[in-house]
Amino acid sequence: MLPSWTENQELRSMSEKPRLIYFNGRGRMESVRWLLAAARVEFEEIFLDTREQYVKLIKDGSLMFQQVPLVEIDGMKMVQTRAILSYIAGKYNLYGKDLKERAFIDMYVEGITDLMHMILMFPFSPPEAKEKNLALITERATHRYFPVFEKALKQHGQDFLVGNQVSWADIQLMEVILAVEEKTPAVLLAFPQLQVTRDLDTVLQYCFH
Structure with missing residues (x-):
């Protein structure tokens, strides 16, 4: 069973794994999951179950354009699927040699x-x-x-x-x-x-x- 939203918030500082924050479904986050799996990178997922959780991310300034997916990785809060994927691809040698x-x-x-x-x-x-x-x-x-x-x-x-x-x-x-x-x-x-x-x-x- 996935940890609750509150439990995940408390564990934030304890984990260095990328954290994938999205609704409970494939959607635009699925390509991120595939790429991390291909790179053999373990990750955590937080599913947004309520609108209040989504609104809180906006109020906290976590969503640059008020949209998910959101991936927390290397101290960054990354949004926009293409930017997330290109960062992961470059980081894990999946983006060509030149x-x-x-x-x-x-x-x-x-x-x-x-x-x-x-x-x-x-x-x-x-x-x-x-x-x-x-x-x-x-x-x-x-x-x-x-x-x-x-x-x-x-x-x-x-x-x-x-x-x-x-x-x-x-x-x-x-x-x-x-x-x-x-x-x-x-x-x-x-x-x-x-x-x-x-x-x-x-x-x-x-x-x-």
């Missing part, structure tokens, strides 16, 4: 983020629009985004997108593949390279060796 590799990682991540945004918004679709929106997600995945990653992996001749080691882009790619497969199980039939990437052991072995 500026050129980082540029490619950024491009891949931005594309993945565009597709993931559609997936995150899907549950909020009105009932009459769900079928249409699901079809759009599948169409965009199979015609716009997945072909890019399939080609990159094939040309690279490796199990990762950039350089000679796993990166932030690979981790986010695995996340979005599984998210799309939850809704369209056969979506990878035309993408053999992505089928390999979907196998977590194939890529994560480079993180956990």
